[in-house]
Amino acid sequence: MPHNNRKGTPLPRIFMISSGEEQGEGRGELIEHLTLLPSHIPCIVQIREKHLHTKHLLTLAQRARGIRLPEGSLLLCNERADVALAAGLDGVHLPENAVPPDKLRAFAPDLIFGCSIHSPEALRIAEQAGADYLLFGPVFDTPSKRKYGPPQGLKKLGELCRASSLPIYALGGVTPQNAALCMDEGAYGTAGLSIFRDTSRMRETLEQLYSILNR
Amino acid sequence: MIPYSPFLCVITDEAYCPVTLAEQALKGGAAMIQLRHKTASGSQLFAWAVAIGKLCSEYHALFIINDRVDIALASKADGVHLGQDDLPAAAARKLLGNSRIIGVSASSLEEAVQAEKDGADYIGFGHIYPTVSKLKEHAPLGPDNLQKTVESLSLPVVAIGGITIENAPILISRGAAGVAVISAVSRAEVPSKAASELLSALQKSLP
Numbered sequence: 001m002p003h004n005n006r007k008g009t010p011l012p013r014i015f016m017i018s019s020g021e022e023q024g025e026g027r028g029e030l031i032e033h034l035t036l037l038p039s040h041i042p043c044i045v046q047i048r049e050k051h052l053h054t055k056h057l058l059t060l061a062q063r064a065r066g067i068r069l070p071e072g073s074l075l076l077c078n079e080r081a082d083v084a085l086a087a088g089l090d091g092v093h094l095p096e097n098a099v100p101p102d103k104l105r106a107f108a109p110d111l112i113f114g115c116s117i118h119s120p121e122a123l124r125i126a127e128q129a130g131a132d133y134l135l136f137g138p139v140f141d142t143p144s145k146r147k148y149g150p151p152q153g154l155k156k157l158g159e160l161c162r163a164s165s166l167p168i169y170a171l172g173g174v175t176p177q178n179a180a181l182c183m184d185e186g187a188y189g190t191a192g193l194s195i196f197r198d199t200s201r202m203r204e205t206l207e208q209l210y211s212i213l214n215r
Numbered sequence: 216m217i218p219y220s221p222f223l224c225v226i227t228d229e230a231y232c233p234v235t236l237a238e239q240a241l242k243g244g245a246a247m248i249q250l251r252h253k254t255a256s257g258s259q260l261f262a263w264a265v266a267i268g269k270l271c272s273e274y275h276a277l278f279i280i281n282d283r284v285d286i287a288l289a290s291k292a293d294g295v296h297l298g299q300d301d302l303p304a305a306a307a308r309k310l311l312g313n314s315r316i317i318g319v320s321a322s323s324l325e326e327a328v329q330a331e332k333d334g335a336d337y338i339g340f341g342h343i344y345p346t347v348s349k350l351k352e353h354a355p356l357g358p359d360n361l362q363k364t365v366e367s368l369s370l371p372v373v374a375i376g377g378i379t380i381e382n383a384p385i386l387i388s389r390g391a392a393g394v395a396v397i398s399a400v401s402r403a404e405v406p407s408k409a410a411s412e413l414l415s416a417l418q419k420s421l422p
Contacts, residue, residue: 054282054300054302055302056300058302079257079285080285082284082285082302082307083302086302086307086309094257097258099257099258099261099289103261104285104289106289107288107289
Protein backbone atom coordinates (compact mmCIF):
# COMPACT_ATOMS: atom_id res chain seq x y z
CA MET A 1 0.00 0.00 0.00
CA PRO A 2 1.44 3.38 -0.87
CA HIS A 3 2.38 5.74 1.91
CA ASN A 4 0.89 9.16 1.55
CA ASN A 5 3.03 12.22 2.01
CA ARG A 6 1.91 15.34 3.77
CA LYS A 7 0.21 16.60 0.65
CA GLY A 8 -2.06 13.58 0.57
CA THR A 9 -0.56 12.06 -2.56
CA PRO A 10 1.39 8.79 -2.50
CA LEU A 11 5.13 8.98 -1.93
CA PRO A 12 6.90 8.16 -5.20
CA ARG A 13 8.69 4.79 -5.29
CA ILE A 14 11.70 6.11 -7.20
CA PHE A 15 14.23 8.26 -5.37
CA MET A 16 16.78 10.09 -7.49
CA ILE A 17 19.83 11.73 -5.93
CA SER A 18 21.78 14.48 -7.71
CA SER A 19 25.35 13.83 -8.78
CA GLY A 20 27.14 16.01 -6.24
CA GLU A 21 28.93 17.62 -9.17
CA GLU A 22 26.72 20.63 -9.87
CA GLN A 23 28.69 23.77 -10.62
CA GLY A 24 26.43 26.30 -8.93
CA GLU A 25 24.11 28.84 -10.56
CA GLY A 26 22.29 25.83 -11.99
CA ARG A 27 25.13 24.79 -14.29
CA GLY A 28 25.42 21.02 -14.37
CA GLU A 29 23.29 18.07 -15.31
CA LEU A 30 20.49 18.25 -12.72
CA ILE A 31 18.33 20.73 -14.58
CA GLU A 32 18.61 18.71 -17.80
CA HIS A 33 17.78 15.50 -15.95
CA LEU A 34 14.67 17.02 -14.44
CA THR A 35 13.39 18.05 -17.85
CA LEU A 36 13.89 14.46 -19.07
CA LEU A 37 11.70 12.80 -16.43
CA PRO A 38 8.81 10.93 -18.12
CA SER A 39 5.59 12.69 -17.21
CA HIS A 40 3.86 9.55 -15.89
CA ILE A 41 6.67 8.56 -13.47
CA PRO A 42 6.63 10.48 -10.19
CA CYS A 43 10.02 10.70 -8.48
CA ILE A 44 11.55 12.02 -5.31
CA VAL A 45 14.48 14.14 -6.40
CA GLN A 46 17.06 15.03 -3.79
CA ILE A 47 19.41 17.91 -4.54
CA ARG A 48 22.55 16.78 -2.77
CA GLU A 49 25.35 19.19 -3.55
CA LYS A 50 27.20 19.53 -0.29
CA HIS A 51 30.14 21.40 -1.80
CA LEU A 52 28.05 24.36 -2.98
CA HIS A 53 27.92 27.60 -1.04
CA THR A 54 24.46 28.22 0.36
CA LYS A 55 23.85 31.05 -2.09
CA HIS A 56 24.55 28.78 -5.06
CA LEU A 57 22.56 25.92 -3.58
CA LEU A 58 19.59 28.27 -3.29
CA THR A 59 19.96 29.37 -6.92
CA LEU A 60 20.11 25.74 -8.06
CA ALA A 61 17.10 24.81 -5.92
CA GLN A 62 15.10 27.73 -7.31
CA ARG A 63 15.96 26.76 -10.88
CA ALA A 64 15.02 23.14 -10.20
CA ARG A 65 11.74 24.28 -8.63
CA GLY A 66 10.96 26.18 -11.80
CA ILE A 67 10.82 22.96 -13.82
CA ARG A 68 7.53 21.15 -14.16
CA LEU A 69 8.05 17.68 -12.68
CA PRO A 70 5.86 14.60 -13.18
CA GLU A 71 2.69 14.83 -11.12
CA GLY A 72 3.22 13.52 -7.59
CA SER A 73 6.97 14.21 -7.64
CA LEU A 74 8.72 15.72 -4.65
CA LEU A 75 11.74 17.99 -4.80
CA LEU A 76 14.00 17.86 -1.73
CA CYS A 77 17.35 19.30 -0.81
CA ASN A 78 19.98 17.79 1.39
CA GLU A 79 19.96 18.87 5.04
CA ARG A 80 19.13 22.56 4.61
CA ALA A 81 15.54 23.28 5.66
CA ASP A 82 16.27 27.00 5.27
CA VAL A 83 17.10 26.53 1.58
CA ALA A 84 14.09 24.27 1.09
CA LEU A 85 11.78 26.94 2.52
CA ALA A 86 13.44 29.77 0.63
CA ALA A 87 13.19 27.91 -2.69
CA GLY A 88 9.72 26.50 -2.08
CA LEU A 89 10.87 22.86 -2.17
CA ASP A 90 8.74 20.01 -0.83
CA GLY A 91 11.12 18.78 1.83
CA VAL A 92 14.53 17.96 3.17
CA HIS A 93 16.61 14.82 3.26
CA LEU A 94 18.66 14.54 6.44
CA PRO A 95 21.93 12.66 6.76
CA GLU A 96 22.30 10.64 9.94
CA ASN A 97 24.33 13.41 11.61
CA ALA A 98 21.89 16.23 10.83
CA VAL A 99 19.52 18.16 13.07
CA PRO A 100 16.66 15.79 14.05
CA PRO A 101 13.49 16.27 11.95
CA ASP A 102 11.27 17.26 14.89
CA LYS A 103 13.52 20.27 15.60
CA LEU A 104 13.17 21.36 11.98
CA ARG A 105 9.47 20.62 11.71
CA ALA A 106 8.92 23.13 14.51
CA PHE A 107 9.60 25.96 12.05
CA ALA A 108 8.86 24.13 8.80
CA PRO A 109 5.59 22.26 9.45
CA ASP A 110 4.73 21.74 5.79
CA LEU A 111 7.99 20.15 4.68
CA ILE A 112 8.58 16.42 4.26
CA PHE A 113 11.56 15.14 6.23
CA GLY A 114 13.37 11.92 5.48
CA CYS A 115 16.38 10.42 7.19
CA SER A 116 19.34 8.34 6.11
CA ILE A 117 19.83 5.41 8.44
CA HIS A 118 22.61 2.86 8.68
CA SER A 119 21.59 0.90 11.80
CA PRO A 120 18.57 -0.19 13.88
CA GLU A 121 19.49 2.50 16.45
CA ALA A 122 19.38 5.23 13.80
CA LEU A 123 16.04 3.85 12.61
CA ARG A 124 14.53 4.16 16.10
CA ILE A 125 15.91 7.68 16.56
CA ALA A 126 14.56 8.80 13.18
CA GLU A 127 11.16 7.26 13.91
CA GLN A 128 10.95 8.95 17.29
CA ALA A 129 11.93 12.27 15.75
CA GLY A 130 9.06 12.01 13.28
CA ALA A 131 10.74 11.14 9.98
CA ASP A 132 8.35 10.75 7.04
CA TYR A 133 10.51 8.17 5.27
CA LEU A 134 13.88 6.46 5.65
CA LEU A 135 16.75 5.81 3.28
CA PHE A 136 18.93 2.78 3.93
CA GLY A 137 22.14 1.65 2.28
CA PRO A 138 24.34 0.72 0.70
CA VAL A 139 22.37 -2.46 0.06
CA PHE A 140 24.56 -3.66 -2.82
CA ASP A 141 28.12 -2.95 -3.87
CA THR A 142 28.55 0.50 -5.36
CA PRO A 143 31.81 2.20 -6.34
CA SER A 144 31.07 5.46 -4.52
CA LYS A 145 30.56 3.72 -1.16
CA ARG A 146 33.41 1.17 -1.22
CA LYS A 147 35.56 3.34 1.02
CA TYR A 148 33.01 2.76 3.83
CA GLY A 149 33.44 -1.01 3.69
CA PRO A 150 31.27 -3.85 2.37
CA PRO A 151 27.58 -3.25 1.51
CA GLN A 152 24.98 -3.78 4.21
CA GLY A 153 23.09 -6.41 2.24
CA LEU A 154 19.51 -7.46 1.59
CA LYS A 155 19.11 -9.31 4.89
CA LYS A 156 19.72 -6.19 6.93
CA LEU A 157 17.38 -4.23 4.66
CA GLY A 158 14.67 -6.79 5.37
CA GLU A 159 15.24 -6.67 9.13
CA LEU A 160 14.90 -2.89 9.17
CA CYS A 161 11.83 -2.91 6.92
CA ARG A 162 10.11 -5.41 9.22
CA ALA A 163 11.08 -3.34 12.27
CA SER A 164 9.48 -0.14 11.02
CA SER A 165 6.14 1.00 9.68
CA LEU A 166 7.83 3.88 7.84
CA PRO A 167 8.54 3.64 4.11
CA ILE A 168 12.17 2.67 3.53
CA TYR A 169 14.05 3.30 0.29
CA ALA A 170 16.90 0.96 -0.60
CA LEU A 171 20.04 2.73 -1.80
CA GLY A 172 23.37 1.57 -3.18
CA GLY A 173 23.92 -0.45 -6.33
CA VAL A 174 20.18 -0.86 -6.93
CA THR A 175 19.34 -1.48 -10.60
CA PRO A 176 16.29 -2.75 -12.49
CA GLN A 177 17.94 -6.20 -12.23
CA ASN A 178 17.96 -6.34 -8.42
CA ALA A 179 15.24 -3.83 -7.44
CA ALA A 180 12.63 -6.57 -7.02
CA LEU A 181 14.83 -8.24 -4.40
CA CYS A 182 14.65 -5.03 -2.32
CA MET A 183 10.87 -4.93 -2.69
CA ASP A 184 10.65 -8.58 -1.60
CA GLU A 185 12.43 -7.54 1.62
CA GLY A 186 9.80 -4.91 2.27
CA ALA A 187 11.41 -1.80 0.80
CA TYR A 188 8.97 0.91 -0.21
CA GLY A 189 11.08 1.99 -3.15
CA THR A 190 14.62 2.33 -4.43
CA ALA A 191 17.08 5.17 -4.62
CA GLY A 192 20.03 5.82 -6.86
CA LEU A 193 22.51 8.30 -8.13
CA SER A 194 24.79 6.81 -10.77
CA ILE A 195 22.15 4.75 -12.57
CA PHE A 196 20.34 7.93 -13.54
CA ARG A 197 23.39 9.77 -14.81
CA ASP A 198 23.47 8.37 -18.33
CA THR A 199 20.84 10.53 -19.99
CA SER A 200 20.63 8.29 -23.04
CA ARG A 201 19.42 5.41 -20.81
CA MET A 202 17.64 7.38 -18.11
CA ARG A 203 14.16 7.02 -19.53
CA GLU A 204 14.53 3.28 -20.04
CA THR A 205 15.93 2.79 -16.53
CA LEU A 206 13.07 4.79 -15.03
CA GLU A 207 10.44 2.87 -17.02
CA GLN A 208 11.89 -0.48 -15.90
CA LEU A 209 12.14 0.56 -12.26
CA TYR A 210 8.68 2.07 -12.28
CA SER A 211 7.06 -1.12 -13.49
CA ILE A 212 9.01 -3.25 -10.97
CA LEU A 213 8.41 -0.99 -7.99
CA ASN A 214 4.70 -0.52 -8.65
CA ARG A 215 3.86 -4.17 -9.20
CA MET B 216 18.61 44.72 19.47
CA ILE B 217 22.28 45.38 18.72
CA PRO B 218 24.15 46.15 21.95
CA TYR B 219 24.98 49.72 22.89
CA SER B 220 28.33 50.53 21.44
CA PRO B 221 31.10 49.82 21.86
CA PHE B 222 30.71 46.10 22.14
CA LEU B 223 32.71 42.95 21.67
CA CYS B 224 31.58 40.07 19.47
CA VAL B 225 33.55 36.86 19.83
CA ILE B 226 33.45 34.37 16.96
CA THR B 227 34.20 30.75 17.75
CA ASP B 228 37.47 29.22 16.61
CA GLU B 229 37.33 25.83 14.86
CA ALA B 230 40.40 24.71 16.81
CA TYR B 231 38.61 24.90 20.17
CA CYS B 232 35.34 23.74 21.72
CA PRO B 233 32.92 26.56 20.85
CA VAL B 234 30.90 26.17 24.06
CA THR B 235 33.97 26.48 26.29
CA LEU B 236 35.21 29.45 24.31
CA ALA B 237 31.79 31.12 24.37
CA GLU B 238 31.59 30.82 28.14
CA GLN B 239 35.06 32.32 28.56
CA ALA B 240 34.20 35.17 26.20
CA LEU B 241 30.94 35.86 28.04
CA LYS B 242 32.76 35.91 31.38
CA GLY B 243 35.03 38.54 29.87
CA GLY B 244 32.03 40.68 28.87
CA ALA B 245 31.40 39.79 25.22
CA ALA B 246 27.93 41.05 24.26
CA MET B 247 27.62 38.86 21.19
CA ILE B 248 28.75 35.34 20.39
CA GLN B 249 28.85 34.04 16.84
CA LEU B 250 28.98 30.28 16.33
CA ARG B 251 30.99 29.71 13.19
CA HIS B 252 32.06 26.23 12.18
CA LYS B 253 32.20 25.23 8.54
CA THR B 254 32.95 21.52 8.95
CA ALA B 255 30.86 20.33 11.93
CA SER B 256 27.81 18.14 11.31
CA GLY B 257 24.31 19.58 11.64
CA SER B 258 23.59 17.63 14.82
CA GLN B 259 26.87 18.80 16.38
CA LEU B 260 26.17 22.43 15.42
CA PHE B 261 22.67 22.16 16.81
CA ALA B 262 23.92 20.77 20.13
CA TRP B 263 26.52 23.54 20.39
CA ALA B 264 23.91 26.14 19.44
CA VAL B 265 21.53 25.03 22.18
CA ALA B 266 24.34 25.11 24.76
CA ILE B 267 25.73 28.48 23.69
CA GLY B 268 22.25 29.97 23.40
CA LYS B 269 21.56 29.02 27.00
CA LEU B 270 24.85 30.58 28.15
CA CYS B 271 24.16 33.75 26.18
CA SER B 272 20.75 34.21 27.75
CA GLU B 273 22.30 33.73 31.22
CA TYR B 274 24.81 36.46 30.42
CA HIS B 275 22.25 38.65 28.60
CA ALA B 276 24.32 38.46 25.45
CA LEU B 277 23.21 37.92 21.86
CA PHE B 278 23.77 34.62 20.13
CA ILE B 279 24.06 34.41 16.38
CA ILE B 280 25.00 31.60 14.02
CA ASN B 281 27.10 31.88 10.90
CA ASP B 282 25.39 30.87 7.62
CA ARG B 283 22.98 28.25 9.02
CA VAL B 284 19.56 29.88 9.19
CA ASP B 285 18.10 26.39 9.71
CA ILE B 286 20.15 25.82 12.86
CA ALA B 287 19.35 29.33 14.10
CA LEU B 288 15.62 28.64 13.73
CA ALA B 289 15.85 25.18 15.28
CA SER B 290 17.89 26.39 18.26
CA LYS B 291 15.99 29.68 18.63
CA ALA B 292 19.15 31.73 18.34
CA ASP B 293 18.91 35.52 18.30
CA GLY B 294 19.99 35.66 14.69
CA VAL B 295 22.41 34.79 11.94
CA HIS B 296 25.53 36.19 10.38
CA LEU B 297 25.65 35.83 6.60
CA GLY B 298 28.68 35.96 4.34
CA GLN B 299 28.47 37.01 0.71
CA ASP B 300 28.19 33.33 -0.33
CA ASP B 301 25.49 32.45 2.18
CA LEU B 302 21.72 32.87 1.87
CA PRO B 303 20.91 36.39 0.65
CA ALA B 304 19.76 38.61 3.54
CA ALA B 305 16.35 39.15 1.94
CA ALA B 306 15.70 35.39 1.78
CA ALA B 307 16.91 34.95 5.35
CA ARG B 308 14.65 37.78 6.53
CA LYS B 309 11.58 36.00 5.18
CA LEU B 310 12.47 32.94 7.21
CA LEU B 311 13.57 34.71 10.39
CA GLY B 312 10.98 37.47 10.65
CA ASN B 313 11.70 40.94 11.94
CA SER B 314 12.50 40.13 15.54
CA ARG B 315 15.71 38.24 14.78
CA ILE B 316 19.06 39.78 13.93
CA ILE B 317 20.71 39.46 10.54
CA GLY B 318 24.33 40.52 10.21
CA VAL B 319 26.01 40.58 6.81
CA SER B 320 29.71 40.48 6.01
CA ALA B 321 30.89 43.21 3.66
CA SER B 322 34.38 43.82 2.34
CA SER B 323 33.56 46.99 0.41
CA LEU B 324 31.30 49.99 0.72
CA GLU B 325 29.19 48.64 -2.17
CA GLU B 326 28.55 45.35 -0.39
CA ALA B 327 27.70 47.19 2.81
CA VAL B 328 25.21 49.47 1.05
CA GLN B 329 23.61 46.46 -0.64
CA ALA B 330 23.35 44.61 2.69
CA GLU B 331 21.60 47.60 4.22
CA LYS B 332 19.12 47.62 1.31
CA ASP B 333 18.58 43.87 1.75
CA GLY B 334 17.45 44.34 5.34
CA ALA B 335 20.56 43.59 7.40
CA ASP B 336 20.59 44.75 11.03
CA TYR B 337 24.33 45.26 11.18
CA ILE B 338 27.33 45.01 8.90
CA GLY B 339 30.45 43.03 9.67
CA PHE B 340 33.06 45.10 7.84
CA GLY B 341 36.51 43.76 7.12
CA HIS B 342 39.02 42.60 7.17
CA ILE B 343 40.38 45.82 8.59
CA TYR B 344 43.89 44.56 9.38
CA PRO B 345 45.87 41.58 8.10
CA THR B 346 44.51 38.42 9.67
CA VAL B 347 45.67 34.87 10.14
CA SER B 348 42.22 33.51 11.01
CA LYS B 349 41.07 33.36 7.40
CA LEU B 350 42.76 33.44 4.02
CA LYS B 351 41.80 36.66 2.33
CA GLU B 352 41.58 37.62 -1.31
CA HIS B 353 41.84 41.36 -0.91
CA ALA B 354 44.09 43.79 0.93
CA PRO B 355 43.16 44.91 4.45
CA LEU B 356 40.60 47.72 4.35
CA GLY B 357 42.05 49.85 7.13
CA PRO B 358 40.40 52.42 9.42
CA ASP B 359 39.75 54.98 6.65
CA ASN B 360 37.52 52.63 4.67
CA LEU B 361 35.78 51.67 7.88
CA GLN B 362 35.01 55.29 8.66
CA LYS B 363 33.76 55.96 5.12
CA THR B 364 31.39 52.99 5.40
CA VAL B 365 30.17 54.03 8.85
CA GLU B 366 29.40 57.50 7.52
CA SER B 367 27.57 56.15 4.46
CA LEU B 368 25.25 53.81 6.37
CA SER B 369 22.68 54.17 9.07
CA LEU B 370 23.30 50.61 10.32
CA PRO B 371 25.79 49.72 13.06
CA VAL B 372 29.09 48.60 11.58
CA VAL B 373 31.14 45.98 13.38
CA ALA B 374 34.84 45.94 12.51
CA ILE B 375 36.45 42.55 11.93
CA GLY B 376 39.80 41.15 10.90
CA GLY B 377 43.17 41.29 12.62
CA ILE B 378 41.83 43.22 15.57
CA THR B 379 43.97 43.40 18.71
CA ILE B 380 43.88 45.32 21.95
CA GLU B 381 46.37 47.77 20.40
CA ASN B 382 44.47 48.55 17.19
CA ALA B 383 40.86 48.17 18.38
CA PRO B 384 40.41 51.60 20.09
CA ILE B 385 40.99 53.58 16.91
CA LEU B 386 38.19 51.65 15.18
CA ILE B 387 35.68 52.74 17.82
CA SER B 388 36.87 56.33 17.48
CA ARG B 389 36.29 55.96 13.72
CA GLY B 390 32.69 55.03 14.37
CA ALA B 391 32.57 51.23 14.62
CA ALA B 392 29.70 50.06 16.83
CA GLY B 393 31.86 47.21 18.03
CA VAL B 394 34.56 44.79 17.03
CA ALA B 395 34.44 41.09 16.22
CA VAL B 396 37.41 38.88 16.97
CA ILE B 397 38.42 35.25 16.79
CA SER B 398 42.05 34.74 17.64
CA ALA B 399 42.47 37.82 19.88
CA VAL B 400 40.32 35.94 22.40
CA SER B 401 40.51 32.27 21.41
CA ARG B 402 44.31 32.14 21.16
CA ALA B 403 44.95 34.18 24.30
CA GLU B 404 46.43 32.41 27.30
CA VAL B 405 43.35 33.34 29.33
CA PRO B 406 40.49 34.03 26.88
CA SER B 407 38.18 35.60 29.47
CA LYS B 408 40.90 38.03 30.51
CA ALA B 409 41.70 38.88 26.89
CA ALA B 410 38.01 39.58 26.26
CA SER B 411 37.62 41.84 29.29
CA GLU B 412 40.82 43.76 28.51
CA LEU B 413 39.71 44.23 24.91
CA LEU B 414 36.32 45.44 26.07
CA SER B 415 37.79 48.02 28.47
CA ALA B 416 40.07 49.27 25.70
CA LEU B 417 36.98 49.74 23.50
CA GLN B 418 35.06 51.57 26.18
CA LYS B 419 37.89 54.02 26.80
CA SER B 420 38.04 54.99 23.17
CA LEU B 421 34.62 56.50 22.45
CA PRO B 422 34.98 59.44 20.08
